[in-house]
Amino acid sequence: MKRLPELSKAEYEILRELWRCGDSTVRAVHDQLAESTDWAYTTTKTHMDRMVKRGLLKRYKDSEGNQYSAQLSKPEGLVKMVRYFAERVLELDGKSVVSMFAKSEALSPQEIKQLRELLEKDDD
Known part of the structure; x- marks a missing residue:
């Protein structure tokens, strides 16, 4: 069994949004989290890019640009x-x-x- 990661509150919030809505862009995730966080767009992007490096998210390109998908259920x-x-x-x-x-x-x-x-x- 793969070792399950510890998640920060920010990582959990981003994953929760992706579990709720499915694959999404940074902008869409940021807009959904804007009311509950005081993050700038760049903060959301930085978190999501770090999550890609940790294997928590996958980034791929489609016709709308970069999409992110959760790699944890x-x-x-x-x-x-x-x-x-x-x-x-x-x-x-x-x-x-x-x-x-x-x-x-x-x-x-x-x-x-x-x-x-x-x-x-x-x-x-």
């Missing part, structure tokens, strides 16, 4: 945060928190299954 992006929150905040086993996701619409049933499997395999 939503469960892969969440597993470290879920484990940290479960163990450090709730003092529960990480797998126990998966049931909270099952009751919400934040993840699909397939994503919940993947999150459960990742929590079981993640050797943190």
Whole structure:
């Protein structure tokens, strides 16, 4: 199993937007995050370019210019945060928190299954 990365808050916000809308340009991601962040466009671009270097995003060209796609699934992006929150905040086993996701619409049933499997395999 590939080692799952630690994500910064900024990286998570960018990934969350790409999970929500699919492949996108820096401009589109920046415009969607503008209300919740005080980033300049160049800040968003710098974050996304660094994420490409880390393997978190893939950049490719199409008719609209450079597009970026997430290289982590939503469960892969969440597993470290879920484990940290479960163990450090709730003092529960990480797998126990998966049931909270099952009751919400934040993840699909397939994503919940993947999150459960990742929590079981993640050797943190």
